[in-house]
Amino acid sequence: MIEFNNVSYAYDKGRGVTNLNFTIDDGDFVFLIGPTGSGKTTLMRLLYFDLLCDTGTIKLGSFSSDNLRRKQIPLVRREIGMVFQNYHLLDDRNVFDNVALPLHVLGYRGNEIPDRVEESLDLVGLTGKNEHYPSELSGGEQQRVTLACAIIKEPDILLADEPTGNLDPVAAFELVQLLETVNETGTTVLMASHNYNLIKGRARRILELKDGALRGS
Numbered sequence: 483m484i485e486f487n488n489v490s491y492a493y494d495k496g497r498g499v500t501n502l503n504f505t506i507d508d509g510d511f512v513f514l515i516g517p518t519g520s521g522k523t524t525l526m527r528l529l530y531f532d533l534l535c536d537t538g539t540i541k542l543g544s545f546s547s548d549n550l551r552r553k554q555i556p557l558v559r560r561e562i563g564m565v566f567q568n569y570h571l572l573d574d575r576n577v578f579d580n581v582a583l584p585l586h587v588l589g590y591r592g593n594e595i596p597d598r599v600e601e602s603l604d605l606v607g608l609t610g611k612n613e614h615y616p617s618e619l620s621g622g623e624q625q626r627v628t629l630a631c632a633i634i635k636e637p638d639i640l641l642a643d644e645p646t647g648n649l650d651p652v653a654a655f656e657l658v659q660l661l662e663t664v665n666e667t668g669t670t671v672l673m674a675s676h677n678y679n680l681i682k683g684r685a686r687r688i689l690e691l692k693d694g695a696l697r698g699s
């Protein structure tokens with residue numbers, strides 16, 4: 483369960499998000515929409531505890547921003563896969579090494595890694611691309627590799643910040659379908675997008691931000 487209670491955050495130069503209140507149940511698939519600058523990335527960074535809220539409380543499972551200690555942040559992030567808006571793969575490492583990296587960071591070693599990498603690449607439809615370097619992949623394929631990086635640790639929650647930003651409509655549609663596949667395995671998914679066309683008609687819950695506030699709340 484994700485819970486935001488009266489959450490506000492302002493950057494040094496102003497504007498961030500104001501007085502956010504919402505909950506997301508385990509296993510839900512929710513779209514976060516709103517125009518550029520409306521606060522989608524800020525909300526996701528707060529949820530990832532990359533930014534710490536100025537006021538209010540964020541609860542994520544058994545963790546609460548009220549009493550979270552800095553050294554617990556890596557523990558929270560184990561539960562969260564994040565597809566960053568402007569994430570770039572490491573150009574000097576091939577697909578396999580890029581996708582394996584989060585497991586190395588978590589201290590996995592040995593045999594388990596290749597199997598998990600294989601599984602993640604299968605899920606995103608990139609079987610057989612292990613040896614490719616990012617420059618040898620299309621934009622859509624690179625985006626799917628970033629998704630594989632986010633899901634390899636089997637997170638409870640997947641945050642995808644504008645994951646379809648640079649994709650054509652067909653590839654964008656396929657990426658949303660992939661997120662739905664991940665959701666079917668039980669992972670809670672929150673996907674940010676300013677492309678309303680992509681998500682309308684998908685019968686999913688929509689949270690809408692405008693000028694840093696949630697509409698309708």
Ligand SMILES: Nc1ncnc2c1ncn2[C@@H]1O[C@H](COP(=O)(O)OP(=O)(O)OP(=O)(O)O)[C@@H](O)[C@H]1O
Nearest residue numbers: 493495497498517518519520521522523524525676
């Ligand atoms: N690092 C920062 N320092 C100062 N202000 C920031 C910073 N990041 C974002 N902002 C401001 O906070 C507001 C919300 O930005 P945010 O990045 O959350 O929007 P967004 O909805 O993700 O937009 P986009 O669709 O363009 O990605 C904007 O007004 C932006 O200018």
Ligand SMILES: [Mg+2]
Nearest residue numbers: 522523567644
């Ligand atoms: Mg953004």
